Structures are given as C-alpha cells and as structure tokens.
Amino acid sequence: MNQDIIYDVYLMPGMAANPKIFEFIKLPSNFKVHHLEWQMPYKNELMSEYALRISRLIKGNNIALIGVSFGGIIVQEISKIIKCKKVIIISSVKSNKELPLMMQIGKKTKAYKFLNINWIHDFESLALFVFGPIVRNRIQLYRKYLSVRDENYLKWSIDQIVNWNQKTPLKDVIHIHGTIDLVFPSIYIKKAIFVSGGNHAMILRKASWFNKNLPRIISEN
Numbered sequence: 001m002n003q004d005i006i007y008d009v010y011l012m013p014g015m016a017a018n019p020k021i022f023e024f025i026k027l028p029s030n031f032k033v034h035h036l037e038w039q040m041p042y043k044n045e046l047m048s049e050y051a052l053r054i055s056r057l058i059k060g061n062n063i064a065l066i067g068v069s070f071g072g073i074i075v076q077e078i079s080k081i082i083k084c085k086k087v088i089i090i091s092s093v094k095s096n097k098e099l100p101l102m103m104q105i106g107k108k109t110k111a112y113k114f115l116n117i118n119w120i121h122d123f124e125s126l127a128l129f130v131f132g133p134i135v136r137n138r139i140q141l142y143r144k145y146l147s148v149r150d151e152n153y154l155k156w157s158i159d160q161i162v163n164w165n166q167k168t169p170l171k172d173v174i175h176i177h178g179t180i181d182l183v184f185p186s187i188y189i190k191k192a193i194f195v196s197g198g199n200h201a202m203i204l205r206k207a208s209w210f211n212k213n214l215p216r217i218i219s220e221n
Contacts, residue, residue: 003030007085007218008060012036014069014091015157016130018147021068024207028215032060036071038148041156047164051077058082064218067092068203069130069183070161076170086218090176090210091184091200094169098188103162126154132182132200142201174217176210178202193217 009031011022019035027033036057041050055078058065064086067075072092079087093099124139127146135142169190177189178198186194198206 003028005030005062005219007031007062007064008034008058009064009066009218010034010036010058010075012054012065012067012071012075013038013145014067014071014130015161016126016146016148016154017068017071018145021145021203024204024211025214026211031215031218034058034060038153040150040153045156047074047077047160048080050074050160052081054078055081064088066090066214069200070157073161073164073166076166076173079170079173086174087170087172088174088176088214088217090203091178091181091198092175093164093184093189094173094175094191095166096164097167098184098190099161099164100183100185100188130183130200135201145204176217178206 007030009027011019011025011033013019013021013036019037022035025033036054039053051074054074058078062085063082065075065078065084066088067073068090069092072089075087076089076094096104123143123146126149127135127139127142130146131142175189175192176195177184177186177192178195178200179186180197181200183200195202195206195209203210
C-alpha cells in the first residue's frame with residue numbers, strides 16, 4: 001500500500017444516524033476522512049435529486065465513498081454523478097432485489113404507507129428499526145448515534161428505501177455485510193465480503209475489522 005497517495009474518504013451514516021457512528025474508525029494519515037451528514041429532504045424530492053445535493057459537498061482526489069445501510073444506497077446514487085475511485089457499502093444493499101421480502105411486499109402493496117408513524121417518536125422503536133433487535137438490551141448506548149429524527153425525513157427515507165428502483169448492482173461496488181444482519185438479512189445478499197458475526201451495527205461493533213481492512217480495500221486497484 002502506497003502511503004504517498006492521498007485518498008479523500010467520505011463517510012455517509014445510516015438512516016437517522018449522525019457521523020458519530022464512525023467514531024471508532026481510525027485510518028492511516030494519508031486517508032483524509034470527511035463526514036457527510038443528513039440534510040432534510042425537500043417535499044417530493046427524488047433520491048437522484050437528493051444525491052445531487054449531497055454530491056456538491058464532495059471534493060478531492062482519489063475519492064472513496066463509504067455508506068452504511070441507507071447511506072450505502074445514497075453513496076451509490078452519488079457515484080452516478082461524480083467520479084469515484086471506490087464505492088463501498090456496509091450493511092446495505094446493491095439492488096432492490098436484495099431488500100428483505102417484507103420490504104419487497106411492502107413496495108407492491110404500498111402497505112408501508114399505512115404504518116402508524118407514531119412509532120418513530122419512540123426512541124426504542126426507532127433504534128430497533130435502524131439497528132435491528134441486537135440493540136434491544138443496549139438502547140441507551142445507541143441513543144447518541146441516532147439524532148436525526150425529523151418525522152418528514154424518516155418518512156421520506158423509508159419511502160426511498162422501499163421504492164429504490166436499482167434493479168441490478170452497479171459495477172465495482174464493494175459490499176461488506178455481516179452474517180447476522182437482521183435488517184438486511186444475508187440470505188438476500190448475492191455477493192459481498194461477509195464479516196462473520198457482524199450485525200447491522202457492525203460499523204460500531206466490528207470497528208477493528210474495518211480499521212484493519214479498509215485501507216487495503218480503498219487503495220487496491
């Protein structure tokens with residue numbers, strides 16, 4: 001790995017999460033880390049339009065986009081707009097065919113539109129939705145990571161995930177996924193670098209794996 005090459009690494013958190021979810025990620029000094037944050041979507045804003053807004057914040061050379069969960073979907077959309085060296089998604093999906101069955105059914109029936117959205121105001125319910133049941137006994141520990149709780153943003157995010165129209169994976173997207181992810185179960189994931197014992201919150205709980213492997217994954221041709 002050539003440490004003389006500078007990489008601009010942009011990190012996009014998952015739905016409702018802030019950049020603190022990357023607090024345990026430590027990369028060598030030639031990897032310049034930039035944290036992206038969620039902006040509030042405009043009324044009826046398309047994901048492509050939202051991605052364009054975020055893309056305007058991204059500058060540099062040898063750009064690597066890294067997105068977690070819904071953030072992984074967003075960085076894939078951004079990669080359609082700007083030139084990137086690497087696009088890496090974590091605990092996410094590469095196409096709508098990798099979404100869990102209930103989300104695929106929800107898209108066809110539009111049942112998700114009739115959900116009682118009041119649950120998003122209950123932090124425990126939101127944490128379980130975002131990170132999966134694995135956090136049930138550690139809810140307070142995860143509170144600091146989920147600060148983006150605007151109702152319109154959350155409704156928009158759910159709608160964008162369920163209705164994502166990416167039918168086939170983009171070329172060269174690198175997918176890192178946990179074997180016990182309960183939000184996007186690994187049985188639906190077609191091709192990925194699977195992390196044994198990794199759950200949907202593995203960006204936090206498997207940080208040592210990422211610190212060891214991300215520099216190589218980003219820099220290799």
